[in-house]
Amino acid sequence: MKIKYLGTAAAEGWPALFCECEACRKARELGGRNVRTRSQAVIDDRLLLDFPPDTYLHVLKEGLHLGSVKTLLITHSHQDHFYPLDLLLRGNPYAHNPVAGILDLYGNDAVKLLYNRALAEENDGNNLTGIEQYHEVHAMDEFDTSDGYHITALAAAHKVNENCLLYRIEKEGKCLFYANDTGWYPEATWEKLKGRHIDLVSMDCTAGKGYCESYHMGIENNRQVKERLFQMGCANKQTKFVITHFSHNANLTHEELQQEADKYGFLVAYDGFELEI
Ligand SMILES: [Zn+2]
Numbered sequence: 641m642k643i644k645y646l647g648t649a650a651a652e653g654w655p656a657l658f659c660e661c662e663a664c665r666k667a668r669e670l671g672g673r674n675v676r677t678r679s680q681a682v683i684d685d686r687l688l689l690d691f692p693p694d695t696y697l698h699v700l701k702e703g704l705h706l707g708s709v710k711t712l713l714i715t716h717s718h719q720d721h722f723y724p725l726d727l728l729l730r731g732n733p734y735a736h737n738p739v740a741g742i743l744d745l746y747g748n749d750a751v752k753l754l755y756n757r758a759l760a761e762e763n764d765g766n767n768l769t770g771i772e773q774y775h776e777v778h779a780m781d782e783f784d785t786s787d788g789y790h791i792t793a794l795a796a797a798h799k800v801n802e803n804c805l806l807y808r809i810e811k812e813g814k815c816l817f818y819a820n821d822t823g824w825y826p827e828a829t830w831e832k833l834k835g836r837h838i839d840l841v842s843m844d845c846t847a848g849k850g851y852c853e854s855y856h857m858g859i860e861n862n863r864q865v866k867e868r869l870f871q872m873g874c875a876n877k878q879t880k881f882v883i884t885h886f887s888h889n890a891n892l893t894h895e896e897l898q899q900e901a902d903k904y905g906f907l908v909a910y911d912g913f914e915l916e917i
């Protein structure tokens with residue numbers, strides 16, 4: 641299984657859209673891995689995780705063919721994870737012959753509401769029947785995608801009025817746990833994680849160094865997640881731990897983040913970061 645991080649920032653991007661803080665100034669000056677777009681990842685070039693407003697930029701930068709993407713898993717309705725208007729462009733006359741056929745979208749009820757609203761209000765009569773299919777997912781649901789991935793939806797601790805989701809993705813004996821945006825996982829999520837070895841844990845690190853009280857995590861929370869996964873037997877020395885979804889308020893360059901992460905054996909994701917499990 642191959643995972644590629646297309647975007648690794650929190651909602652505002654880094655440098656942030658309107659920001660003149662020191663961290664954003666530095667990111668503009670240094671460029672490279674310090675420039676982070678809104679969070680998104682792709683598995684094996686065909687399963688997409690989240691659909692931020694930077695999706696089009698990711699297509700251009702990484703040479704992606706979104707017409708080949710068969711499955712789209714959405715974590716929650718925050719605008720840095722779901723920008724439904726661009727999904728209207730998969731139908732005629734905006735797109736011809738997407739090779740994957742129907743795109744299967746999976747997400748919670750809040751995401752479904754935004755998707756349906758976009759279809760109803762902005763669609764201009766464009767008919768997406770037979771082009772896209774929305775599947776409503778609840779935490780703890782397990783399902784198989786038509787292209788052979790076994791998915792487990794898990795509960796995040798993120799928005800008070802929405803059942804935000806994390807995803808465990810399995811194929812051919814490999815297992816990825818994609819877990820942002822979230823604070824400390826609810827007990828039901830820990831329970832559901834039991835009994836399955838994870839090859840790659842992708843963790844929320846919005847706060848950067850230190851501890852984040854709620855809704856997100858920092859490196860200290862990540863350390864505790866790693867410790868518990870080891871205790872539960874879900875992770876071992878072969879498991880890769882990646883941190884992602886950084887806010888400019890973390891105020892560390894990529895290099896400084898990596899120095900901090902090295903203390904705990906974490907890899908720091910950056911836009912374009914790719915690894916195989
Ligand atoms: Zn986010």
Ligand SMILES: [Zn+2]
Pocket residue numbers: 655656659660661662663664665888889
């Ligand atoms: Zn800033």
Ligand SMILES: [Zn+2]
Pocket residue numbers: 716718798821
């Ligand atoms: Zn969020």
